[in-house]
Amino acid sequence: MTGDNAYTELAAASVCGLAPYEPGKPPEALEREYGVRDAIKLASNENPFGAADSVRAAMRDAIDNVRLYPDGAGFALCKALSQHLGVDPAQLTLGNGSNDILVLLAECFLTPETSAVYDRYSFVVYRLAVQATGAEARIASSNAPDHAQPFGHDLDAMLALVDETTRLVFIANPNNPTGTWVDSEMLHDFLRALPDHVIAVVDEAYYEYAVGEDYPDTLTWLDQFPNLVILRTFSKAYGLAGLRVGYGISAPGIAELLNRVRQPFNVNSVAQAAAVQALAEQDWVENCRANNRHCMDGLRTGLEALGIACLPSRGNFLLAYVGSRAADCNEYLLRAGVIVRPVANYGLPEYLRITVGGEQDIACLLEALAEFMGKGA
Numbered sequence: 369m370t371g372d373n374a375y376t377e378l379a380a381a382s383v384c385g386l387a388p389y390e391p392g393k394p395p396e397a398l399e400r401e402y403g404v405r406d407a408i409k410l411a412s413n414e415n416p417f418g419a420a421d422s423v424r425a426a427m428r429d430a431i432d433n434v435r436l437y438p439d440g441a442g443f444a445l446c447k448a449l450s451q452h453l454g455v456d457p458a459q460l461t462l463g464n465g466s467n468d469i470l471v472l473l474a475e476c477f478l479t480p481e482t483s484a485v486y487d488r489y490s491f492v493v494y495r496l497a498v499q500a501t502g503a504e505a506r507i508a509s510s511n512a513p514d515h516a517q518p519f520g521h522d523l524d525a526m527l528a529l530v531d532e533t534t535r536l537v538f539i540a541n542p543n544n545p546t547g548t549w550v551d552s553e554m555l556h557d558f559l560r561a562l563p564d565h566v567i568a569v570v571d572e573a574y575y576e577y578a579v580g581e582d583y584p585d586t587l588t589w590l591d592q593f594p595n596l597v598i599l600r601t602f603s604k605a606y607g608l609a610g611l612r613v614g615y616g617i618s619a620p621g622i623a624e625l626l627n628r629v630r631q632p633f634n635v636n637s638v639a640q641a642a643a644v645q646a647l648a649e650q651d652w653v654e655n656c657r658a659n660n661r662h663c664m665d666g667l668r669t670g671l672e673a674l675g676i677a678c679l680p681s682r683g684n685f686l687l688a689y690v691g692s693r694a695a696d697c698n699e700y701l702l703r704a705g706v707i708v709r710p711v712a713n714y715g716l717p718e719y720l721r722i723t724v725g726g727e728q729d730i731a732c733l734l735e736a737l738a739e740f741m742g743k744g745a
């Protein structure tokens with residue numbers, strides 16, 4: 369037996385190499401560990417406005433029926449999504465968060481004989497999902513720091529790693545933790561160059577924040593690229609992260625395969641009811657998007673005034689360059705009751721990722737940061 373854990377030798381080799389996902393610290397943990405109450409959480413890219421009243425009401429109504437299993441096929445939610453997106457319900461896969469679909473994709477298409485490609489600084493769950501299958505992870509180098517999209521996806525570098533063993537390629541658009549994005553033309557060229565046996569997973573978790581300008585309208589490409597899978601979620605702009613609902617949009621054939629490995633009741637009934645109602649609240653989403661852009665400008669300006677530069681971002685977060693004191697800064701902020709996200713586990717130890725909260729949250733964060741930097745009032 370090796371190490372502290374007597375069961376390690378018994379586990380699948382692919383699992384032994386995994387490090388568990390490190391989530392943003394919940395406010396309760398800060399209270400337990402530091403005795404700090406009422407912490408502000410800017411660590412997991414949640415929507416500071418949450419969900420509309422009608423969505424909360426739908427959740428309360430759904431609670432009356434939780435003794436029953438949910439609709440395993442998610443009929444009402446698939447119908448509402450198909451109307452909202454203009455796709456056939458057979459093109460949809462519901463997930464316990466879009467995270468679930470990432471794992472389903474890996475489970476479905478990856479074996480130790482295959483490979484998957486993702487960017488060096490991309491969302492960490494790609495690595496976890498790929499490694500757990502024993503498939504070869506091919507990690508593409510990112511854009512250089514002086515690129516217009518620093519540390520963003522270099523699609524040519526990703527394409528160069530694709531060969532006949534490759535089954536999945538993951539593109540986060542915009543990417544977490546960098547906030548960087550790929551524009552419509554670049555992504556379209558990439559998809560055209562990708563061989564048919566490779567599934568392009570375009571992760572649009574921040575779609576509702578990013579949409580507009582040069583952002584790709586990938587839904588309109590599904591007919592042209594049968595190997596395209598688009599992932600979206602109710603966790604971000606829809607303000608329902610705690611409920612865990614996401615979905616995939618693809619060719620029916622891919623959705624049918626994903627549904628074979630999907631757990632029968634992976635999306636609970638309260639989440640399904642809330643998501644249906646959330647889709648009907650597009651004005652709410654639009655307000656959240658507008659607020660995010662306004663508050664992000666304020667956050668960026670405030671950080672710049674403290675000498676902290678940020679990467680361009682189309683999400684609801686900024687990747688801020690704090691320098692060699694980033695870990696100390698994070699610790700200082702925790703003690704001041706502000707939780708941000710250190711990203712050393714992404715290989716970016718000099719940066720902190722900061723979710724764009726409400727104006728009050730941002731003011732508290734900037735005040736604590738100014739104190740840390742010795743620039744407080």
Ligand SMILES: Cc1ncc(COP(=O)(O)O)c(C=O)c1O
Pocket residue numbers: 412413464465466467468491540542543544571573600601602603609612613614
């Ligand atoms: C790029 C990206 N993809 C997927 C997810 C997973 O989101 P969820 O499982 O909550 O839908 C996240 C969450 O932070 C993310 O940043």
